[in-house]
Amino acid sequence: MLKQEDYKQHISEQFNTELEEIKNHLLEMGGKVEKQLIEAVEALVSRNTSVAEEIISRDHEVNQMEMRIDDECATILARRQPAASDLRLVVSVIKVNTDIERIGDEAAKIARQGIRLADEGASPTNFVEIRHIGSHVASMLHKALDAFARLDMDLAVDVVKEDNDVDKEYGSAMRSLVTFMMEDQRNIGPILNEMWALRSLERIGDHAANIAEHVVYLVRGLDVRHQESIEEYIEQVDER
């Protein structure tokens, strides 16, 4: 089992700091994206187009951070040829990095839908679904990043399981939006935009679950992707 202190055990002080750095940079980027997501949902719900535009214009900062982290990881791989837990850290940082950047993109998409929805005027749904799933997904992302920072496998497993709830909520939100469209065809335009925003939120939930899966990989060295039940899988491995 990987522990916090394990990155402080190298003879080369420089290597220690390099490993710490990529982790810190990744979490910094995660914090930024989490904020982008929260603000995007708020801007959409409150029809605040100026905030939405700001969010879109800030997306490139996240992209810059992604490129920098990838570059740092490549340098570590080339220069240090890490093994065991160090290698797992670098690999999972590279993977989580991609997921976080995608979340940033989805947040920008939500902001774009927000601008469109604000132009279209009143919505029959009052954005109840977006509000609800938005806050759920944001808390999932927060927990996934917490799990990464603390190397907390139990929390990571929780996040992976939570994604199923989000998927269910997404399904029922879709059904209720479809009834709105059937009620009055003038609703179709705005509701379609809302569906796009919901779709982005659902994708963000998936990315958060991916991050949590990478945390399990980082801590235990187990690849738990594409498993029916992550808990059963971990138990099976433990018994072996």
Added chain:
Amino acid sequence: MEWLSAVSKVFFFIAAGGLLGWYLGDPMVGVTVAALAVVFFWSRQMWRLEHWLRDTSDSPPDVPGIWGEMVARVYRKHRSAETTQKRLQSTVDYLLDSFSAMRDGVVIVHGNGAIRWCNEAAQRLLGLQHPQDIGQLITNLVRLPEFNEYLDSGDYAEPLVFETTGGTRLNLRMVVTQFSDGDTLLFLSDVTEVVRTEQMRTDFVGNVSHELRTPLTVITGYLETFLGDVSSLPAPYARGLEQMAGQARRMESLLKDLLWLSKIESTEHRVKNDQVDVPALLVELADEISSIYPDRPLQLEISCQEGILGEYRELYSAVSNLVLNGYKYSGPDGRVFASWRAEAGCIRLDVVDQGIGIDPVQFPRLTERFYRVDESRSLASGGTGLGLAIVKHVATAHGAELKIDSKPGQGSTFSLVFAHTNKR
């Protein structure tokens, strides 16, 4: 000298052994036996002493001579060290206890950003876990861009107010103090209620002003229709209606200012990125003034062509409020000057009038809403009492400082001083 007497005792004992040996036939045997006896005795004392030093919680051994003296001294030293340590520990415990019991969050952060200690309130407010999170970077757990920036900046003069992410979202106010070798102490207080109340107040003022406009439009509309045909009205009605129309106009401008103020307030914290050409703004303002006061032009003095980053409409309203105040509070032929010039480290906009001036004791209250130095005069001039409040908010939103300089009877100078960093 304890040592001298102990050593002389030993020599005396060995000499006595030698003497006894000489009497019995061989002095060397006597000396050897005596020396061996001394060595045996000292070894035994040494063994007892060492045994006791291993675990000093036992009572000290009862050893004779210089050994007893040494044991007693070690024992005394040890006791006093123990009490000092206990006292220190209890002081430290007491301090940490008092921190723990505080309702505000306290986090002690190492110079490299790692958490050293945090109290229970901090765990609740920031979602930290004690003791697992000790040694973690605080920025890795709080993860807010503005939080990171604030801690990196090293400038902790102003407290930071931020909203946390995660399950429960709180508004926190953080004061940072540096101590010893770059370690920092973070004090966190929960200001969620305050922020919400403030938000409600702003929203309320905005909403009420907005709602009042519709009925007012109907009233002024009818009044204007009636007054359009004054001659057909009985004289007493005409006067009443005219006064009503005047008050309705005043109320309209009041609502307009209130709405404008709440808009500025709600966007105060947003970064303003448009390039504002201040010289052009002043020229436009002078044009507008010349239509209100045709024979008293605004005297412009533009010695700097630089603009600033900001929002044009807000800046225009602030400057026009200052200039119009200058006109309102000076005599019918008083002149008003506006200047725009660069100084070391800042650019300043001055509005100077030759009017009635203000007593310096009034300065702190001038920017309060609805505060008036002289009630009767302000009512006559048709002011809303919100002008300087607007100026103040615009200044804050643009990182500028509002400076007032005045003496009764000698005119006033209102200055907006923009930091140089504000320009592009």
